Amino acid sequence: MSGTPALFCIADPSLRDFVGHHFSYDHAVAEAARAAGFATLVLGHRALPEDVARQAGAVPAFHDDIWAQRAGGGPIRRRRDDLFRNRRFAEDLLGALPRDLPPGSILLAHMLTKRQMLGLARVVEALPRHVTIIALLRYQTEFYDDGLTGRAFARLRRAVGDGARLRLASDSARLARRIGRLAGLPVEVLPIPHTPPDLPPPAPPPSDQSAGRALHMVSLGNARDEKGFLEILAAIRLLRAEPAGLAGLRFTLQANDAAPDVAAAIDEFALDLPEEVRLLRRALTPESYTALLAESDLVLLPYWREIYEARTSGVLPEALGGGRPVICTAATWMADELALCGAGILVADRDPKGLAAAIRQAHAAWPRLAAGALAGRAGCLARHGGAALMRAVLAPPPPPLPPEPPRRVQVFYPWPDFLDRKAGASLRSNLMAEVIAPHVEELRVLQDGAAPTTRRGNILVESLHERRMIRLAKGLAWRGLRLAARPLSGAAQAGEVLFPWLHLQRLADPFFRRRIERLVASADAVLLEYGFWAGPVLQTCERLGVPCVLTAHDVIEDRVPGSALLRRLTAWLEARALRRAPKVVAVTPGDAAHFAALGVQAQVVPNPVDLAAMSRSLPVAPRLMLRRMGIELPERPFGLFVGSNHPPNITAVAHLRALAARLHAGLGEAAPLIVVAGSAAPAEEAPGFVVLGRVHDVVLAALYQAAHLALVPLPEGTGSSLKTLEAMAAGLPVLGTSVAFRGLPVTDGEQGVVEDDLDRWAALLPALVADAAGLARLAAGGRALAAGYDHRRVMAAYLPLLGLPVDAEPGPALPLLLAETPPFPPRATARSRLPAFSGGTLPGR
Known part of the structure; x- marks a missing residue:
């Protein structure tokens, strides 16, 4: 040979x-x-x-x-x-x-x-x-x-x-x-080998569009939905409906080999085809394809981020190698390439309005775009092409790619109320997401339930949407488990079987497992809230090599005091999840010590508070704001309790109801009023006692500012109490049990008043209300303590756990434009705020 x-x-x-x-x-x-x-x-x-x-x-x-x-x-x-x-x-x-x-x-x-x-x-x-x-x-x-x-x-x-x-x-x-x-x-x-031959630069369209040629934009390759073809058609319709119409614009769209739904949309569009648009229904030969690229001024690439976040497109190096600007989707591989060479405009994922705005912007900024594309052409041809690929193939294999900070973070949240921000778990997870989101391209959340998909900035919240057959099977299994556990726990503690059930309910669901696998496969890091979904999530993370951080919001076994057998089962399931997780976060030092006894080292990241939100000003006086919102409270001092529909909160409301009756019996109208807000109890009114039920955020802010102190008579609880921190951040003194201050470095009489004997509250509460100077001192101490728990400081502890830089500076300016309605904030600079939505939840606050 x-x-x-x-x-x-x-x-x-x-x-x-x-x-x-x-x-x-x-x-x-x-x-x-x-x-x-x-x-x-x-x-x-x-x-x-x-x-x-x-x-x-x-x-x-x-x-x-x-x-x-x-x-x-x-x-x-x-x-x-x-x-x-x-x-x-x-x-x-x-x-x-x-x-x-x-x-x-x-x-x-x-x-x-x-x-x-x-x-x-x-x-x-x-x-x-x-x-x-x-x-x-x-x-x-x-x-x-x-x-x-x-x-x-x-x-x-x-x-x-x-x-x-x-x-x-x-x-x-x-x-x-x-x-x-x-x-x-x-x-x-490896480089992408196919780049175009030496194409002449496009002639700039004259400023007077009535006298010269239009800006020619093309969509290349077969027509597929994930290539944003339907968004291109929608954007053209939007542009056509504007006063300027399609004047100065021209489109050539390859519309061949479309799937049935896309083909139907093309047929409908063709019924009223603008004269500025040409549809190519047959596949092009290589020569015709190159000729179309040579005739173009700009290439449209609004590909779906779901598919092309990491995947490549051969059209991009062909466009950039031909010196043509592009419009492409932000936070994708295409955006990475565009930052290195060429010129273009980044648009939102699946956003026809943003695409239409980008087309107008490209027309207005054409000289800058054309010059940038021609200047970046050599860089693209040096990176890609057949010769570049052959050099890479013939060279020795390069060293492995160095690690980089995650671009896409996936959050798994086992309740249906992520956007609610009412219960403790929801608020903590929201504040965590708010701190992490500016450092990544996208933060995706999968929550339980069937709420519609919601996007806020670069945070995408999706719901599980269980199949009907799975819901029926789970319902039967749940009833069977409750019946089997009834002899163990008795009627009084029948609800305790819920906690082992939360660990077990997803293990045999193939649809849930496949959903987990798809989401983990497209993520660079995973945040798992609670250990209930740990089985399928951690198994998938291990198999795909995706790092995962599990946050244990509390010690779940402590919620099962009635049955020794159910408690042991819950403890075993909880410990198994924690031991399997590569990184664990606890919310209090006590929880971390408990996990350490199980052989699990956990980093403490305490529950945070949004200091700015809790001290926001109102446009009018608090009581006037309450009246405007339809809430009329007696003109006397009142203590405030805020809680969700969670067993310790429900018990606390019962204590406060009894306390109000004692105060009214002894002091009459001179007794301090007790006001309850939240879903811990339905609306009711009794002498000295008012339950408002769920309230709007503005009402809650007015209640915090109008109240004299916060009352937190929690009989039990795990983790740390967000309601206590929120009250302190709002400037309210807090009277609570030791459980109310769990996990917080509180000294009785300095940052709050600690009293576990609820019988003494009947004398203590009026005395505190009467001592204005003492309340002011407690409020100042609590506010200073809460300042150390501001979420911007506390939740930054997750950044190094995920491999993200803690003090990232904005990157250098990129040689491209950004559409006027950007979908994703620049990494490590912008912030995303999630609003509150209604919804019930189990975990307490």
Whole structure:
């Protein structure tokens, strides 16, 4: 075999026509390989037409493309089908390769999915060790996180250990890091090989649009929903409806090979097609595609962030390499590339109004955009192209990518009230999210329940939306568990079975597990609130290599005092979750000491308070504001209790009701009034006692400012009490039991008044109300204590736990414009505030 050139083989099962970038990718790599002295072999699909095969220099080899799968069938049939596709991929590839591959030969198998990975492992094991195999994985990690691909990665790791020359690669650093965690092997980043030939710069449109040509914007490639095609149509409609209409604008949209729903939208749009818009219904040849790019002024890339946050698009380097500005989605791989070279405008994800505004902005800022695109063209061509890819392939494998701070953080919250901010868990989690969000591109929350999806800045809150069959099965299991546990706990403590149930209810739900897997696979870090969902969440994090921080809001076993057996079961489930979590956060030193006795080291991050929100000013006097809101309170001093529908709060309200009756019996109208706000009790009114029920935030602020002191007669509780901190932050003195001040460094008589004997409150409360100087001293001490618990300071402790910089400075200015309605704040600079919404919850405040 002396003198036989090494072979560069490109294996592309989806090379079957000009649709997508398979042809352009393979053609560019083959040309670069020949220029580097390789003999080339391109293996495509068996349905490859002769003319395409001739242009690509390809040989039909594969029965299946990368998306081939059995239609319908259950999980067993789908798994068998995946095994079949993997086996046939390996047989087709090994059968098409020459029997004796010369030393130095390279096999590039690209754009693979889970239906080829196990077959790839077989190929790597079968090929001689002098052949280098490069597997390019360029799709989201959900395409590689199934059991078969896990087996494939294990076999690939063993093959590398046995001397196989395997290089895993992606074309996105974001993807490379995530797939590398999944595979347990380093994943390098390769250039995208297809860039356009030397295109002439577009001629600037004259300022007088009535006398010259319009700005020509194009959408390239087939029409898919995730490429923002429907948003482009909607934006054109919005622009057409404006006074200026489409004057000075022109659009050419590739509308071929659309899915049925997108095709229907295109047909509807075509019924009233503006003369400024041209729809191309057939796939373009490479020559026609290049000609359209050359005719364009700007390329539209409003791709869905859900798909393209880490995934690449070949259209972008073609546009930037051709010196064309782009409009693309913020906080995606495309935005990363745009920050390095070229020029463009970032727009919101799935936002037709923002896209329309960006198009107007591009028209107005055209000279700057055009100059920036031409200046950045050389940088794009240096990073991408066939020659750049060949240099990377022929060089030794680079060192593994250095770690970087997470871009996307996923929060799992087991209650349906994340946006409510009323109960303690909701408020703490909101304040945590508010501090973390400015440091990441997106913070996503999955909560229980069926509330609609809500976005606030770069915080996205989704709900579980259980399937009906799962709800029915859970209902039956819950009733069965309660019946089985009744002899253990008795009627009085029947509710205690809830806490082991919260740990167990999701373990057998396959839909919940798949939802968890999808969300974790697309995240860089996970925050798990409580340990109830720890089983599926931590198992998925371990398998995908995603770091996780579990926050234990309290010691759950302490909520099960009635039944020794149920308490032991709850303690075992809780300890199992905590021991499995790589990082644990406790909210009090006492909780951390309890976990340490279980062998779990927890960092203490106390419950915080929003100091600014608790001291906001009202436009009028507090009592006047209450009257405006329909609340008329007697003109006498009152103590305030705020609590959600949580057993200790309900017990506290009962104590306050009895206290009010004693005070009224002894002092009549001279007794201090007791006011209760929140869902701990329904609205009622009795002598000296008023329950308002749930109230608006403005009402609550007015109550805090009008009250003389806060009353917190909690009989029990775990964690720390947010209601106590909030009262202190609002400037209210606090009279409470020792449980009310749990976890807080309070000295009786300095930051609050501690009294566990509730019988003494009947004498203590009137005396405190009468001592204005003493109340002022207590208020000042409590306010100073609360200042140390402001959420901006306290919740910053999560940043290093997630690998985020604590004192990040704004990054350098990027060579691009930002649409006037930006979807995501700049990293580490902007803040996002979540408003309060209604909703019930279990955890207390």
